[in-house]
Amino acid sequence: MKPKLKLLPLFLVLVFVVSGCLSQKEAAPVLQMDEIEARSYYNIEAELNVDEKTLTAVEEINYYNNDNIEMKELYFHVYPNAFKTKETAPFLFDDFDNAYKRGFESGYAEIISVKKKNTDGEKLLKYFLSGEGDTILKIELDSSLKPYERVKLIIEFALKIPPAGERFGYGDNNFNLGNWYPVAAVYDQKDGWNLDKYYAIGDPFYSDAADYRVAIKTPEEYIVAASGKLVEEIKEENGKIKRVYEGKALRDFAFVANNNFAVIEEEVDGVKVMSYYYKExxxxxxxxxxxxxxxxxxxxxxxGKYPYPVYSVVETEFPSGMEYPALVYISDKYYKPTYSSDPLIITVVHETAHQWFYGIVGNDQVDEAWLDESFAAFSETIFIERTYGKKTGRDYYTRSIENSVEEAMSSQVIDGKVVKSLSEFQNWDDYGPTVYERGAQMLNKLRETLGEDMFLEIVRAYVEKYKFKIATTGDFVKVCEEVSGKDLTEFFKPWISNVQ
Known part of the structure; x- marks a missing residue:
């Protein structure tokens, strides 16, 4: 996610210098997704009621146990329940009034039933909601799920969508459906089941890549932007339209519905890039x-090659920018003439970089948020250097990264270490300078120390090794040392403690 942008001098200054050809070899293509079979599969049928501000859905999950343990229960995050009360409602940048400018109303998910699907029929399973705000769904299996085997579950649920300008909420014309369905929690060797609450700071999400088929029914006047590729569109006699999307190796599935969208597109290197924006x-x-x-x-x-067939940049009501696989939210305020083009450009660049760092290479965004945000923040500088020249890029880096870190360090708002859990931050004042700017500063220093070509070779190797997997700080450090052939212990000490 892109934090609120500070008012900086125009970095473009009407510069139209296009950088020369890339000096290093072009990155290798990302692995074809059909070569990876060890993933869960979500098949969701959903209908949006725009008048009642509700959504009903049946979610079928072909869950794959990719860990070497027997599972007697499974856990899912039910993020919409965090919006049920003022006390648990997540609102970005410590600004509740802006998030709920229409007044607070509850948003939540109602779990109607959970079933196991067998060859001989369906069986009801016991389930329980727990955690802060009832955001954790525990499902008791009727038999243990052995390592590297599958179980088919069916979850029927209904959503009440809140009037919030957030990841999950509705506005004047838009419905933002981010983190909206029960999604499987990650089991890892470090923590076991990761059952963290929905923090108001950062992007408190952690998920394995999975395959998706999602059918979304809306009134026909609504246009939908969604993760995944549109594979079928069916107009019904009742004035509704059903759109079916498919996607492989996605960490999440989000969509935005709006009855005031215009859509344009352009193809680049076999990828259909789409812009959804308000008609005005x-x-x-x-x-x-x-x-x-x-x-x-x-x-x-x-x-490394962008691996999905589509990429959607979506104007919607949101404070800044938010990444989802193959789709990003961009704040509608950045589309207005009262703003310069800079916030729009930088936010699009930042969220696009997240397609590689969070999307292709996953990470625990609760415990190691720097692993995606720092890369996305530093990618802004790389983009500006390559597009508008080194000097413009250096000026941008100095203003947006170095000055921010220097101010936060000198005032002791941050201590300089980048690997911290969301629970360790006070608010956005220390979170932002740490996981965005301080981490980006570290990456730039690494580039200066090893050289541009070696740095990019490291990043490409990191993406290639952990594509559609989960990476840790220790994994990144190890790739740095393996590719460079250097012991980088002393280099990382000012930024990272106790790398594992």
């Missing part, structure tokens, strides 16, 4: 497409 914001909608295309092209060249 045509100029900025075209800019969003331009910089979505440029970002996909550049990051594919230097990090």
């Amino acid at each position: 914001d045509k100029v900025r909608g075209e800019e969003a497409l331009e910089y979505g295309v440029k970002s996909i092209r550049l990051f594919s060249q230097i990090y």
Whole structure:
């Protein structure tokens, strides 16, 4: 996610210098997704009621146990329940009034039933909600799930969507459906089941890559932007339309429905880049497409090929920007003439970089948020350098990264260490400078120490090794040392403690 942008001098200054050809070899393609079979599969049928602000759904999960343990129960995050009360409602940037400018109303998920699907029929299973705000769903299995085997579950649920300008909420014309369905919790060797609450700081999500088929029914006047590729569109006699999307190796599935969308698209390197924008914001909608295309092209060249067939940049009511696989939210305020183009460009670039860091390479965003946010923040500088020249890039880096870190360090708001859990942060004042700017500073120092070509070789190797998997800080450090052939213990000490 992109934090609130500080008011910086225009970094573009009407510069139209395009950088020369890339000096290093083009990155290798990301592994074809059909070569990876060890994933869970979500098949969801959902219907949005725009008048009642509700959604009903049946979710079938073909769950794959990718850990070497027998599982007697499974856990799912039910993030919408965090929106049930003011006390648990997540609101970004410590700004409740902005998130709920229409007044607070509850949002939540009602679990109607949980069943196991067998060859001979369906069987009801026991389930329980727990955790802060009832955001954890525990499902008791009727028999143990052995390692590397599968179980089919069916979860029927209904959502009440809150009037919130957030990941999950509705506005004047839009419905944001991010983190909206029960999603399997991650089991790892470090923590076992990761059952963290929905923190108001950062992006408190952690999920394995999975395959998806999602059918979304809406009134026909609504246009839908979604993770995944549109594979079928069925108009029904009752004035509704059903759209079916499919996606492989996605860490999540989000969509935005709006009855005021215009849509434009452009293909780049076999990827359909789409810009969804309010009809009155045509100029900025075209800019969003331009910089979505440029970002996909550049990051594919230097990090590894973008692996999905579509990428959607979506204007919607949201405080800044938010990444989801193959889809990003961009704040509608950045599309208005009262803003310069800078916030729109930088936010599109930042969220696009997240397709590699969070999307392709997953990480625990609760315990190691720097692993995706720092890379996305530093990618802003790389984009500006390659697009507008080294000097412009250096000026941007100094203002947005170095000055921010220096101010936060000198005032002792942060201690300089980047690996921290969300529970260790006070608010966005220490979270932002730590996981965005301080981490980006570390990556830049690594680039200066090892050289541009070696740094990018390391990043490409890191993406290649952990594509569609989960990486840790220790994994990244190990790749750095393996590729460079250097012991980097002393280098990482100012930023990272007790790397494992």
